[in-house]
Amino acid sequence: xERILISGGAGLVGKQLCKKLKDKGYSVAILSRASSQDTGxxxxxxxxxxxxxxxxxxxxxxxxxxxxxxxxxxxxxxxxRRQLIIDSRVDSGQLILxxxxxxxxxxxxxxxxxxxxxxxxxxxxxxxxxxxxPCNDFIGETCRQWEQSANGFEKLGIRTVKIRTGIVLxxxxxxxxxxxxxxxxxxxxxxxxxxxxxxxxxxDDLYGIYIKAIEDMQMNGAYNAVAPDHNTNSDFTKTLxxxxxxxxxxxxxPAIIMKIIFGKMSAILLKGSRVSSDKIRTAGYNFLFPDLExxxxxxxxxx
Ligand SMILES: NC(=O)c1ccc[n+]([C@@H]2O[C@H](COP(=O)([O-])OP(=O)(O)OC[C@H]3O[C@@H](n4cnc5c(N)ncnc54)[C@H](OP(=O)(O)O)[C@@H]3O)[C@@H](O)[C@H]2O)c1
Numbered sequence: 097x098e099r100i101l102i103s104g105g106a107g108l109v110g111k112q113l114c115k116k117l118k119d120k121g122y123s124v125a126i127l128s129r130a131s132s133q134d135t136g137x138x139x140x141x142x143x144x145x146x147x148x149x150x151x152x153x154x155x156x157x158x159x160x161x162x163x164x165x166x167x168x169x170x171x172x173x174x175x176x177r178r179q180l181i182i183d184s185r186v187d188s189g190q191l192i193l194x195x196x197x198x199x200x201x202x203x204x205x206x207x208x209x210x211x212x213x214x215x216x217x218x219x220x221x222x223x224x225x226x227x228x229x230p231c232n233d234f235i236g237e238t239c240r241q242w243e244q245s246a247n248g249f250e251k252l253g254i255r256t257v258k259i260r261t262g263i264v265l266x267x268x269x270x271x272x273x274x275x276x277x278x279x280x281x282x283x284x285x286x287x288x289x290x291x292x293x294x295x296x297x298x299x300d301d302l303y304g305i306y307i308k309a310i311e312d313m314q315m316n317g318a319y320n321a322v323a324p325d326h327n328t329n330s331d332f333t334k335t336l337x338x339x340x341x342x343x344x345x346x347x348x349x350p351a352i353i354m355k356i357i358f359g360k361m362s363a364i365l366l367k368g369s370r371v372s373s374d375k376i377r378t379a380g381y382n383f384l385f386p387d388l389e390x391x392x393x394x395x396x397x398x399x
Contacts, residue, residue, distance in 0.1 A: 098204075100310065101157035103127040103142075103188060104164030106135050108270050109209070109302065113161070116303045122310075127153055127164070127192075144188050154195045159310050162208040162246070164188045169271065173234070173360040182238050189245035197252070206249035207257045207309045212295045212322060214239035214260050217367035219292045223326075225372040226260070226318045235364060243318065255316055257309040262295035262322035262371060264302055267395050275336060276396075284337050285346035287354055290330030292368035295322040298385035298394065308381055319376045325387045326370045332388065339392045 100117055102110050105126035114124045114137045124137055127149065131141040140153035165185040171177055189208065196203055215224040216231020230240040243258050250256040263271045278284045297305075305321045327335070330348075337344035354362040373383070385391035 097121065097123045098158040099123040099125060099156050100159045100161060101125050101127055101153055102161045102163060103192065105137065107163060108266065108268060109264060110163050111135055112268065112299065113303055113306060116307065120307065125153060144191055147191055149191065149195050154199050154201055157201065158204050160192060160203060160206050161306060162189055162192065162206065169361065172358065178234060182241055185238065185242040186245045189242070190248070193248045203254050205255040205257065205310060206246060207259065207306065208242065208246040210239050210243050210258045210260045210318065211235065212260050212262045212320060212371045213364060215369050215371065217363040218369050219367045220369060223370045223372045226320060226375050233363065255313065257315050258318040259305060259309065260318055260320045261302060262297045264299055265296050265391055265395055266299035272395070279336050279340055279342050282343050283346055284333050284342060284344055286330040286333045286348045288348065288351040288366040290328060290348050292329050292366060293370045294327055294329050294332050294368050295371040296388070297321050297323050298391040301383050301385055304384065305376060305381055312379065315379060320371050320373055321376065322371045322373050323383060323386055323391065324373045324377070327388050329368070335388050336392060339389060339396055
């Protein structure tokens with residue numbers, strides 16, 4: 097049975113990804129800063145500062161999925177937090193690479209999370225695709241360094257895939273849970289101009305793309321993991337209210353209020369680009385949830 101090691105595998109995406117992979121017949125293990133997790137999945141400890149990973153974790157891995165990293169939306173972006181957001185992704189990836197080199201492990205593929213923030217917090221009608229350059233804003237630079245550290249695996253001749261992920265829609269939490277709070281109490285409204293795009297993906301499609309990245313030997317390099325539908329923040333909030341049969345008539349939340357509440361992080365809430373899903377679709381992935389109304393109905397209405 098092939099073994100997949102998932103760094104940060106006890107997080108929002110990882111926890112359910114472990115289950116999907118187990119259901120597909122893979123052996124799954126998690127790499128965590130804690131020596132045990134209540135996930136029921138074998139967990140190996142690592143200490144990124146001390147450059148330590150339990151040896152067996154690396155020795156037994158056929159594939160590694162690298163999800164670990166300090167959460168981007170949990171806390172205000174102080175200078176210290178911004179550095180942690182970068183280091184927790186880049187240093188951890190470097191550490192895995194060093195251990196792979198030391199153990200002469202014959203890894204079949206290294207699959208790293210990345211984010212559509214690669215293209216920057218920019219509102220425009222341009223549709224960004226994988227050949228576009230990274231933006232030089234904070235998240236663009238984070239993604240550039242994150243992906244560059246993944247490229248170290250490619251240099252070793254290991255198939256390397258980078259999944260530039262949009263906002264993950266899941267019942268379990270994340271951005272959707274935060275957006276639902278005002279909608280449910282009937283005061284939902286767009287943020288700032290409401291014209292910023294919000295590239296999103298249903299969690300089942302993200303899993304589908306990760307599984308394809310493991311199984312499809314032709315997949316190499318960066319792929320956007322976003323639904324084909326392009327929705328602005330205004331469309332998104334309106335569709336959310338419609339699906340939940342809640343009112344939608346409050347005025348937009350002024351950008352200045354968002355800046356006061358979220359500080360520098362408000363950039364990713366007030367700006368957002370259109371991102372293409374063409375490359376992953378051309379690679380043969382068929383989206384289960386290509387449109388927003390269908391995705392939200394599945395997550396919020398269907399049991
Ligand atoms: N969710 C989204 O909407 C979204 C969108 C775009 C990209 N992504 C990316 O996809 C990946 C997985 O997302 P997620 O939502 O599952 O994230 P998450 O719930 O925040 O989980 C990430 C995991 O990373 C580990 N971690 C946290 N801080 C760390 C640190 N300082 N050093 C090393 N590891 C640390 C934690 O595992 P332990 O505590 O077990 O060590 C945590 O469970 C992340 O890299 C994220 O940036 C997510």
